[in-house]
Amino acid sequence: AQKITQTQPGMFVQEKxxxxxxxxxxxxxxxxxxxxxxxxxxGEMIFLIYQGSYDQQNATEGRYSLNFQKAxxxxxxxxxxxxxxxxxxxxxxxxxxxxxxxxxFGTGTRLTIIP
Amino acid sequence: xxxxxxxxxxxxxEKGKDVELRCDPISxxxxxxxxxxxxxxxxxxxxxxxxxxxxxxxxxxxxxxSAERTGESVSTLTIQRTQQEDSAVxxxxxxxxxxxKNEQFFGPGTRLTVL
Numbered sequence: 446a447q448k449i450t451q452t453q454p455g456m457f458v459q460e461k462x463x464x465x466x467x468x469x470x471x472x473x474x475x476x477x478x479x480x481x482x483x484x485x486x487x488g489e490m491i492f493l494i495y496q497g498s499y500d501q502q503n504a505t506e507g508r509y510s511l512n513f514q515k516a517x518x519x520x521x522x523x524x525x526x527x528x529x530x531x532x533x534x535x536x537x538x539x540x541x542x543x544x545x546x547x548x549x550f551g552t553g554t555r556l557t558i559i560p
Numbered sequence: 561x562x563x564x565x566x567x568x569x570x571x572x573x574e575k576g577k578d579v580e581l582r583c584d585p586i587s588x589x590x591x592x593x594x595x596x597x598x599x600x601x602x603x604x605x606x607x608x609x610x611x612x613x614x615x616x617x618x619x620x621x622x623x624x625x626s627a628e629r630t631g632e633s634v635s636t637l638t639i640q641r642t643q644q645e646d647s648a649v650x651x652x653x654x655x656x657x658x659x660x661k662n663e664q665f666f667g668p669g670t671r672l673t674v675l
Contacts (some may be wrong), residue, residue, distance in 0.1 A: 478661065488649065490603075490666035497661070536602055546591055546657065547616060548664060550602040 447472045449537050451551035458527050459559050465512070466522040466554050468537030477541045479520040480548065481511065484534040493535075496520060524556075532558045562586065564667035566652050572673045573642055581637045581670045585654030592635050593653045593664060594627060603651060609635060610657075642674045 448471040458464040470479065481493040496504045496511045504511045512521040524531055534555050538548040565584040573579050585592050594606040605619040609629045620626070624642075629635040639646055649671050653664040 480663075482666075488669055488671075490651065490653075492663050492665070495661045495663065538603075540662070546610075546655070546662070547593065547605040547608050547619070548595075548603070549605065550595075552602045 447474075447477075447539050447541055447549040449539055449549055449551035451537055451554050453554045454552075455555040455557070457557050457559055460529060461526055463523060463525045464527050464531075464556065466524075466535050466537075466556065468520045468522065468551060470518050470520060470537070470539050472539065472541060474541045477539055479511070479513070480538040480540070481509070481520075481522045482536045482538060483531075484536060484553070486533070490536075494522065527558050529558050529560060532556060564652055564654050564665055566650075566667040566670050568670060569668065570671045570673075572675065574675050575644060576641055578638065578640045579642055579672065581639075581650050581672070583635045583637070583652030583654075583667060585633070585635070585652070586656075586665055588632075589654035589656045589665075590632050591655045591657050591662075591664075592629060593655075594635070594637050595651045595653065596621075597649045597651060597669070599648070606637070606650075639672075642672075644674045647672055647674045 450469045477498045479496045483491040494506045494509045496513045508525045510523045534553045536553045537551045567582045592609040595603040608616040612629045624640045627637045649669040651669045652667045655664045
């Protein structure tokens with residue numbers, strides 16, 4: 446079985462500062478994918494970034510980067526130069542490849558950017 | 561192009577009534593997923609369709625829950641004899657499995673309230 450743990454229920458960060466959202470995962474499968482989604486108050490789920498278990502380099506998408514430490518089974522999301530619009534819930538999720546395509550989600554971190 | 565759509569956006573029903581929730585995936589996406597999100601929590605997987613077959617129904621919480629999909633198109637999630645614990649946002653997602661990222665695109669969700 447897969448499990449995602451997000452230990453930060455809420456975070457407050459000053460605008461323009463960088464922020465790291467923690468995510469650890471557990472799986473015995475060697476091939477998997479890790480995802481981060483953003484959920485604003487409107488409720489939509491917005492895909493941010495993806496990291497494959499065999500990817501050699503950390504994923505980056507604009508201001509988002511994923512700090513992937515495979516041995517530690519961690520996949521932290523780093524948001525650089527935070528903006529007021531970054532205030533939202535952030536979910537880490539995992540998919541084990543081959544067969545079962547479902548995403549297993551963590552409980553989320555509520556990020557609030559302070560002006 | 562059009563994203564994933566869901567209807568209704570909100571549904572209020574009385575305990576014991578049946579409800580049907582609808583999902584229209586992105587055209588051409590062969591995979592379709594249903595998730596449930598209780599207030600303040602992460603997403604729980606319910607069921608996964610590949611085409612119109614459902615290889616993974618492991619997340620359906622009870623036999624009151626069922627889902628079907630017509631071809632590689634619309635899906636309906638039916639909850640019979642609704643209970644107050646069924647109150648949640650029901651999210652649908654679709655993807656076009658082709659290995660790699662296989663990103664899931666989410667709809668806006670249906671907020672179900674059982675009185």
